[in-house]
Amino acid sequence: MEIIRAERVHYNYYNRFPAVIDVSLDINKGEKFAIIGSNGSGKSTLLQILTGLLFPSQGSVFFHTYELSEKSLKEKDFLRFFREKVGFVFQDSDIQLFCPTVLDELLFGPLQLGLKKNEALERANEIMQMLKIENLKDRPSYMLSGGEKKRVAIGSVLTMNPEVLLLDEPTSGLDPKTQVFLLELILALNEAGKTIVISTHDLSLVDELQARVAVLSEEHRIEKIGSTEEILKDEDLLLRVNLIHEHVHYHGQTAHTHIHSHYLFHKH
Amino acid sequence: MKNDIPLFLLNTPSSLPLKGGGGKINLSYIDKGIESFAGVLKEGYTQWELAAKKGFFHDLDNRIKVVFWLFFIIIISLKKELLPELGIFFTVFTLVVLSRVNLVKFYKKIFFLGFFFGFLIALPSALNVISHGKVLIPVITLSKAYDFWVYHIPEVIGFTGEGISVVTMLTLRVLNSLSVSFLILYTTPFPEIIKALKVLKVPDTFLIIISLAYKYIFIFARIVTDMYLAKKSRVVGAVNRVEARNWVAGRIAFLFKKTQLKCDDVFKAMIGRGFSGEIKLYRYQKITGRDWVSGFFLLTVGVLFLWV
Numbered sequence: 001m002e003i004i005r006a007e008r009v010h011y012n013y014y015n016r017f018p019a020v021i022d023v024s025l026d027i028n029k030g031e032k033f034a035i036i037g038s039n040g041s042g043k044s045t046l047l048q049i050l051t052g053l054l055f056p057s058q059g060s061v062f063f064h065t066y067e068l069s070e071k072s073l074k075e076k077d078f079l080r081f082f083r084e085k086v087g088f089v090f091q092d093s094d095i096q097l098f099c100p101t102v103l104d105e106l107l108f109g110p111l112q113l114g115l116k117k118n119e120a121l122e123r124a125n126e127i128m129q130m131l132k133i134e135n136l137k138d139r140p141s142y143m144l145s146g147g148e149k150k151r152v153a154i155g156s157v158l159t160m161n162p163e164v165l166l167l168d169e170p171t172s173g174l175d176p177k178t179q180v181f182l183l184e185l186i187l188a189l190n191e192a193g194k195t196i197v198i199s200t201h202d203l204s205l206v207d208e209l210q211a212r213v214a215v216l217s218e219e220h221r222i223e224k225i226g227s228t229e230e231i232l233k234d235e236d237l238l239l240r241v242n243l244i245h246e247h248v249h250y251h252g253q254t255a256h257t258h259i260h261s262h263y264l265f266h267k268h
Numbered sequence: 269m270k271n272d273i274p275l276f277l278l279n280t281p282s283s284l285p286l287k288g289g290g291g292k293i294n295l296s297y298i299d300k301g302i303e304s305f306a307g308v309l310k311e312g313y314t315q316w317e318l319a320a321k322k323g324f325f326h327d328l329d330n331r332i333k334v335v336f337w338l339f340f341i342i343i344i345s346l347k348k349e350l351l352p353e354l355g356i357f358f359t360v361f362t363l364v365v366l367s368r369v370n371l372v373k374f375y376k377k378i379f380f381l382g383f384f385f386g387f388l389i390a391l392p393s394a395l396n397v398i399s400h401g402k403v404l405i406p407v408i409t410l411s412k413a414y415d416f417w418v419y420h421i422p423e424v425i426g427f428t429g430e431g432i433s434v435v436t437m438l439t440l441r442v443l444n445s446l447s448v449s450f451l452i453l454y455t456t457p458f459p460e461i462i463k464a465l466k467v468l469k470v471p472d473t474f475l476i477i478i479s480l481a482y483k484y485i486f487i488f489a490r491i492v493t494d495m496y497l498a499k500k501s502r503v504v505g506a507v508n509r510v511e512a513r514n515w516v517a518g519r520i521a522f523l524f525k526k527t528q529l530k531c532d533d534v535f536k537a538m539i540g541r542g543f544s545g546e547i548k549l550y551r552y553q554k555i556t557g558r559d560w561v562s563g564f565f566l567l568t569v570g571v572l573f574l575w576v
Contacts, residue, residue: 161279
């Protein structure tokens with residue numbers, strides 16, 4: 001069952017610089033979906049369009065059967081319906097954390113939804129336990145490390161129990177241990193029934209997730225949508241969109257050229 | 269990890285079906301304020317794009333432009349008659365036309381700012397309560413004149429001829445100063461203005477403060493708009509004024525902290541790249557014959573206005 005649909009979406013920054021051109025895609029309920037592309041290809045912009053934070057200059061986006069527009073998101077009922085079902089985790093956790101302490105951050109969403117204080121607190125405690133951040137409860141966000149901030153940012157969205165979770169470059173800038181923790185969390189949440197949408201240029205993350213993948217080109221268009229296997233095997237495509245590159249190095253006196261990805265293709 | 273998932277996350281998220289008819293959310297003053305911040309960003313790009321175009325003033329050497337700007341600002345402040353000020357207004361208008369700057373956008377901004385910072389501020393001084401003279405436009409007639417301490421309130425309060433001419437003069441000066449300054453801003457990329465000021469021996473400390481402040485406005489505007497988007501993604505209904513104010517207060521504290529950290533980082537980055545308190549520029553382009561001719565022409569026009 002289709003949960004998000006984008007139809008021929010275009011978006012320009014400052015009415016000048018194209019960020020997304022003619023993008024159409026469908027995301028099904030309960031699936032894992034990854035939007036991949038090189039830097040500046042428009043992944044984050046597209047994610048923000050799918051979550052109703054930016055509005056396309058052309059084309060439409062639908063959540064279930066309802067169109068996401070500036071007008072529809074100004075209607076109280078629809079805003080509540082949409083925001084409680086769709087959670088978005090920003091790439092920069094700093095901008096997402098705006099409450100005085102970690103606990104306030106986790107309580108913000110459920111209290112917005114009208115949950116009773118004790119119920120909201122229970123949710124916050126459970127999430128802190130799951131994310132192993134109980135010791136950070138009373139700390140302000142600027143006193144957290146990068147990995148801790150990311151956990152709190154995800155926690156602040158999870159306490160709202162969204163149906164769809166969109167994560168912008170979730171593993172960027174995190175140490176390997178936190179990356180593995182996040183990956184396991186994403187997989188567990190998906191198994192719990194959440195629809196997961198991520199944007200990334202990390203091919204290893206895509207491989208681990210085994211998601212359906214949409215590839216954005218440097219010209220801001222969808223190049224291909226397919227299974228992880230289908231996309232990661234397509235070396236020409238990955239070369240074309242600049243996600244892997246040709247690499248020259250020497251074995252003794254012999255120059256050796258091969259396709260290089262920091263994760264996948266390193267065949268000699 | 270799977271076993272750690274709290275039970276509430278396994279439940280269907282919402283039991284509320286979409287009903288509709290709950291009314292609309294009005295744009296709060298916070299939203300409007302943030303929209304203006306986004307406007308700052310857009311304006312920055314527009315300035316950069318406009319300044320990169322081709323036109324009479326765009327092609328002129330930046331040092332000549334900056335000297336022209338300083339020279340004309342001095343002339344505008346020195347002149348005490350309406351005619352030369354009007355002459356300067358039309359000269360700048362001609363330069364704007366020659367530089368192919370969008371006239372409507374340009375003068376919309378000039379007149380808007382000129383109205384507030386020139387006309388409105390100076391208007392009360394045209395009343396006979398402040399400037400003496402013959403009342404041309406009466407506003408209020410009192411039963412009698414009043415005197416207290418050093419003040420005299422005449423029976424008829426109104427705008428005097430002398431007052432009106434002073435207000436006109438002041439408004440024209442503001443309009444002229446704005447149009448000369450905006451002409452430079454619309455035709456010169458900001459870093460080039462800084463470079464030209466450096467060549468003209470403006471102190472480095474002053475230039476560093478201006479350039480960092482200019483750059484910081486954009487960083488600040490971007491952080492604020494991003495934070496607003498992050499908040500928007502987690503707000504499910506209308507936010508009342510108290511909550512909005514609390515959010516703004518909290519964010520100001522956060523931005524202050526972030527600014528402090530960013531400031532330290534920027535300075536470390538400057539030191540790390542060999543900064544020792546002095547701005548060093550690579551060789552400046554030579555002034556061409558065309559620049560000298562245009563510069564001489566502008567100088568002559570300026571001297572003529574000084575003379576008149």
